[in-house]
Amino acid sequence: MVNVIKMDLYRMFRSKSTYFVLVGLLSFMIMLILPMNNSIGEPDADVKLGISTNTEELKNIMDLKLLFTIMAGSNSFMMGIVIFSVLFINREEVSGFTKNIAGQVQIRGMLALSKFVSQSVFVLLSFSSGLLVFFTVGNIVFESVKIGNIFDLFKEVGLQFIFHVAFAAIVLGIITLFKQSVASMLVGILITFGGLSYIYKIINDIIHKLVTDKAFNIMNYTITGIIPSVSIDSSVSTIVRGIIVSVVFIVIMLTYSVIMKQKRDVD
Numbered sequence: 001m002v003n004v005i006k007m008d009l010y011r012m013f014r015s016k017s018t019y020f021v022l023v024g025l026l027s028f029m030i031m032l033i034l035p036m037n038n039s040i041g042e043p044d045a046d047v048k049l050g051i052s053t054n055t056e057e058l059k060n061i062m063d064l065k066l067l068f069t070i071m072a073g074s075n076s077f078m079m080g081i082v083i084f085s086v087l088f089i090n091r092e093e094v095s096g097f098t099k100n101i102a103g104q105v106q107i108r109g110m111l112a113l114s115k116f117v118s119q120s121v122f123v124l125l126s127f128s129s130g131l132l133v134f135f136t137v138g139n140i141v142f143e144s145v146k147i148g149n150i151f152d153l154f155k156e157v158g159l160q161f162i163f164h165v166a167f168a169a170i171v172l173g174i175i176t177l178f179k180q181s182v183a184s185m186l187v188g189i190l191i192t193f194g195g196l197s198y199i200y201k202i203i204n205d206i207i208h209k210l211v212t213d214k215a216f217n218i219m220n221y222t223i224t225g226i227i228p229s230v231s232i233d234s235s236v237s238t239i240v241r242g243i244i245v246s247v248v249f250i251v252i253m254l255t256y257s258v259i260m261k262q263k264r265d266v267d
Contacts, residue, residue: 001110004111009117012121012122015088017084017087017088017091018088021083021084022084022126022129025079025083026130028076029071029074029076029130029133029134030133032071032076033067034137034141036141062138062142062145063146063147063149064131064138064145064148065152066148067145068131068153068156068157069156069160071134072160072164072227072228073228073229074228075192075193077123077130077160077164078167079189079193080122080126081123081126081168082171082188082192083185085122085168085171085188086175086181086184086185087181088122089172089175090175090179090180090181090184108261109258109262110258111261112176112254112257112260112261115172116169116254119168119169119171120165123161123165123168127160135147155232156231156232159231159232159239159242159243160227160231162243162246162247163223163226163227163242163246166223166245166246166247166250167223167224169250169253170191170253171184172254172257173253173257176256176257176261177260191224194224200218200219200222200225203218204216221241221245223245223246226242226246
């Protein structure tokens, strides 16, 4: 198992597509940061489509943790996870790498865990490089970007890491289900940018009719709803709920991916 993980990580760091995705992701986030300064003080639009940034938070003080929280909530990192995962995992099926290595692994389902480790490393890589870019570009766009409380920054990054690896596990499950790059990419991006919002609304309406608690919102129990709304500044109960939901998704999606990988014949 350890050797398989090492091989996957070696392939990931040797692959040009990893860095293309990373550069594209960072460039995309830079384009989101650049107009922030001009929009400070302007009222938020009533309707937000796709990616949005809450510039109201920028009025008082800009520190690295705040900028990271805003960018994490813009769904940019999730988009990078989808693109990287589809390119990295599906390419193995096409190249025949999985077929060659499957015979050397006693439990073929463990190949799915190896992919999850690679996804998690990519999340760390995108977070660390993102922080560097945020600090550099932020000092150009704004008067200054301070590092602030380093412990709060680490806690925020750690919390978002849990949420984003949970999303990576979901993407892994989607790729395992469809086994096709186009379908996996389409569904992944659809989920990232609120494509299931109408379904969530229907679920909310049904639940509100069945129970008296009208404050219930299914988005509080979805990863795409948790990532932009939960930070270390949230209440303790909200943070705990976000972590529990993330762990549940990780366990369920990894279990599904491992079982399906074990049962399926290697093409």
